[in-house]
Amino acid sequence: MSDTQAQFAVxxxxxxxxxxxxxxxxxxxxxxxxxxRINLLDFSTRTGLDQEKVISSFLHASRLGxxxxxxxxxxxxxxxxxxxxxxLKSLRHDDYNCALCAVGYEASVDELVEVAFxxxxxxxxxxxxxxxxxxxxxxxxxxxxxxxxxxxxxxxxRLLNEVTLEALELPPGEKAILSLxxxxxxxxxxxxxxxxxxxxxxxGEPTTERQQFSIVFNKLQAPTGTTxxxxxxxxxxxxxxxxxxxxxxxxxxxxxxxELLGKRKPVLTAKRMLTNQTxxxxxxxxxxxxxxxxxxTSLTFLFTDLKGSTALYERVGDLVAFDLxxxxxxxxxxxxxxxxxxxxxxxxxxxxxxxxxPEHALAAALRMRSAMAALNVQRDTEDLIVKIxxxxxxxxxxxxxxxxxxxxxxxxxxxxxxxxxxxxEIHITGPVIDSPAVATILEREAIKPIQKEAALRxxxxxxxxxxxx
Numbered sequence: 001m002s003d004t005q006a007q008f009a010v011x012x013x014x015x016x017x018x019x020x021x022x023x024x025x026x027x028x029x030x031x032x033x034x035x036x037r038i039n040l041l042d043f044s045t046r047t048g049l050d051q052e053k054v055i056s057s058f059l060h061a062s063r064l065g066x067x068x069x070x071x072x073x074x075x076x077x078x079x080x081x082x083x084x085x086x087x088l089k090s091l092r093h094d095d096y097n098c099a100l101c102a103v104g105y106e107a108s109v110d111e112l113v114e115v116a117f118x119x120x121x122x123x124x125x126x127x128x129x130x131x132x133x134x135x136x137x138x139x140x141x142x143x144x145x146x147x148x149x150x151x152x153x154x155x156x157x158r159l160l161n162e163v164t165l166e167a168l169e170l171p172p173g174e175k176a177i178l179s180l181x182x183x184x185x186x187x188x189x190x191x192x193x194x195x196x197x198x199x200x201x202x203x204g205e206p207t208t209e210r211q212q213f214s215i216v217f218n219k220l221q222a223p224t225g226t227t228x229x230x231x232x233x234x235x236x237x238x239x240x241x242x243x244x245x246x247x248x249x250x251x252x253x254x255x256x257x258x259e260l261l262g263k264r265k266p267v268l269t270a271k272r273m274l275t276n277q278t279x280x281x282x283x284x285x286x287x288x289x290x291x292x293x294x295x296x297t298s299l300t301f302l303f304t305d306l307k308g309s310t311a312l313y314e315r316v317g318d319l320v321a322f323d324l325x326x327x328x329x330x331x332x333x334x335x336x337x338x339x340x341x342x343x344x345x346x347x348x349x350x351x352x353x354x355x356x357x358p359e360h361a362l363a364a365a366l367r368m369r370s371a372m373a374a375l376n377v378q379r380d381t382e383d384l385i386v387k388i389x390x391x392x393x394x395x396x397x398x399x400x401x402x403x404x405x406x407x408x409x410x411x412x413x414x415x416x417x418x419x420x421x422x423x424x425e426i427h428i429t430g431p432v433i434d435s436p437a438v439a440t441i442l443e444r445e446a447i448k449p450i451q452k453e454a455a456l457r458x459x460x461x462x463x464x465x466x467x468x469x
Contacts, residue, residue: 004123007064015057022047023061027124033138036128037070037116039147041266052340055268056278058117063282067117071270072146074112077101078261079149082195088113088270088288099197100190102224109270109397110297116147116268136169136247144192150263162256167249170217170240178236178250182211182229186253189236191217193246199226199253207232214239217246271296274397274404275354277342288404294397299406300358300390300432301414302341302365304332306349307385307423315383324375325349328384331371339364344405352415354406358428359437361390365426365468366445372424389418392431409459416456417465426468427454433466 012020022043026034044054062069071091073083075098082096082105091113095104105112121129128134131143137160141151151159165187166178187200194217207230214237240246251257273279288294306328332351333343341355341364355361365388372384393410400407413429420427432438433449442449449466456463 004066007061007066007123011057011061011064011066015060016050016053019049019053019057020061022049023057023066027066027119032126032128033142035119035124035126036142037072037118037147038067039114039116039265040268042147052276055273055276059276059278059282062117065120066123068120070116070118072114072116074114074146074148074267075101075103076105076112077103079146079264080144080192080195081146088294089292091292091294099195099224100188102197102199106295108297109274109294111269111271113270114146114148114267115270115273132244136167136249139247140192140249146267148265148267149261150265151260155260155263158256159260163251163254163260165250165252167247168238170238170246170248172240172243172245175237175239178234178238180234180236180250182231182234183252184231188251188253189215189248190251191246191248193244194219194242197224199224201226201228202231203228204230206230209233210235213237215248216241217248218242270294271299272356275299275340275342275356277337280342280344280404284403288397288399292397292399293407295394296397296406297394298392299395299410300355300361300392301395301406301411302336302351302353302355302361303389303415303418304351304353304368305387305418307387307421324379324381324383327375327379328372328386331375332368332386335364335367335371339367345403350418352411357437358390358392358432358435359441361392362426362428362432362438362441365390366441369424369426385424387418387421387423388426389414389416389421389428390426390432391417391429392435412458413456413463416459417454419457420454420465420467428466428468430464430466 008024040054040058041051044051058067061067071085071088072081073096075082077098078100080098080100082098085091095106097104119126128142131139134142137156145151165180168176170176182202184202187202189198196217198215210233211229212235216239218241238248336343336353339360341353341360344352344354368386368388372386375384376382391410391414395406395408395410398405398407417427417429447468449468451464451466453462454465
């Protein structure tokens with residue numbers, strides 16, 4: 001049995017069988033391009049497989065060595081990959097600059113960091129494993145643009161025919177001279193390997209005199225500049241002083257380019273990955289450095305606590321109480337995972353969980369309450385009463401006690417909101433109830449939350465909360 005066959009044999013024991021079969025077909029039959037920076041959400045759509053099962057299966061496959069994970073910092077403007085990392089540990093704190101868009105961005109893990117999967121070279125060798133050998137347009141498509149740019153064959157043909165005036169491969173130390181006829185449009189000379197660009201604002205009366213301009217490519221990533229030229233002939237000198245080949249292209253920055261860049265597919269974000277239970281279980285503390293602080297602009301937190309657990313131990317004894325508490329944990333953790341959430345930690349009889357969107361947290365909370373009622377009937381008891389609080393807001397992803405955790409006022413408020421419950425109520429905050437998807441759930445379940453003001457310990461001002469009785 002080969003190493004790959006052995007890896008798949010192990011994978012079948014931990015991952016969904018249909019997804020494993022689809023992965024095997026992809027590796028065996030897929031085009032090289034299909035195996036580089038695989039977009040799991042797109043893969044799920046194309047195969048008709050459940051997103052969560054796809055993500056979980058690829059994570060297990062990656063841990064076994066079938067795929068390599070990459071965390072790619074994206075430009076929200078053009079969808080270009082500004083930097084690629086094997087782990088989140090190497091993500092920089094400073095801004096990332098996109099030469100094509102001439103804008104800088106802070107790498108928020110909400111939407112600006114995608115998680116993609118590339119087949120391991122030990123499993124199947126593909127062209128992208130040696131990107132400096134890729135043809136120019138495959139490099140642009142596979143290495144510069146993210147898995148979220150929908151650059152199919154038709155779009156690529158349009159890029160070549162309607163957008164590109166000239167493009168070439170320039171080896172290290174080489175020089176090239178291009179003769180161009182400049183139209184009365186904005187022009188970009190973009191080089192994807194060094195992430196550099198030069199803008200030409202073509203305006204004024206046309207000229208027959210040859211204009212001249214020189215561009216030097218190196219690894220310094222000099223700031224993007226803009227030069228005003230007139231419509232007419234241009235002698236453009238390009239010199240490569242980098243130690244790798246460069247791939248400069250002269251593009252017309254018009255409607256066709258903007259339409260191509262606007263064709264986007266959803267991507268698997270770092271935020272969603274950090275809030276995935278399989279990722280937390282499989283990769284544990286491998287994702288962040290102890291001193292790293294990653295900003296998340298919006299995350300939903302759910303806190304639970306078991307009411308009267310101390311009295312429960314005294315009343316029914318340690319063994320019975322332990323069995324009840326364990327059954328309660330099993331039910332809660334299963335619900336959290338199935339509603340696209342992840343358990344951050346358990347504290348005594350309490351649970352802290354995260355969800356990408358508030359409607360998933362509310363759906364989980366309602367199911368938790370029903371599950372506790374069912375357990376009480378099954379165990380002929382009334383002891384399992386769970387208090388639940390939900391809040392949404394910005395936070396920091398950090399490492400605490402060798403575990404990926406979250407820090408900030410949003411976390412504090414979510415924990416305090418849970419403490420408002422005295423029986424089986426669920427308390428949610430304004431940002432949660434303002435979500436249209438949450439409103440849909442409340443209407444469907446005929447739930448009318450009760451609005452009230454509450455003073456939370458450690459929070460200066462009273463906040464408005466909503467009680468779901």
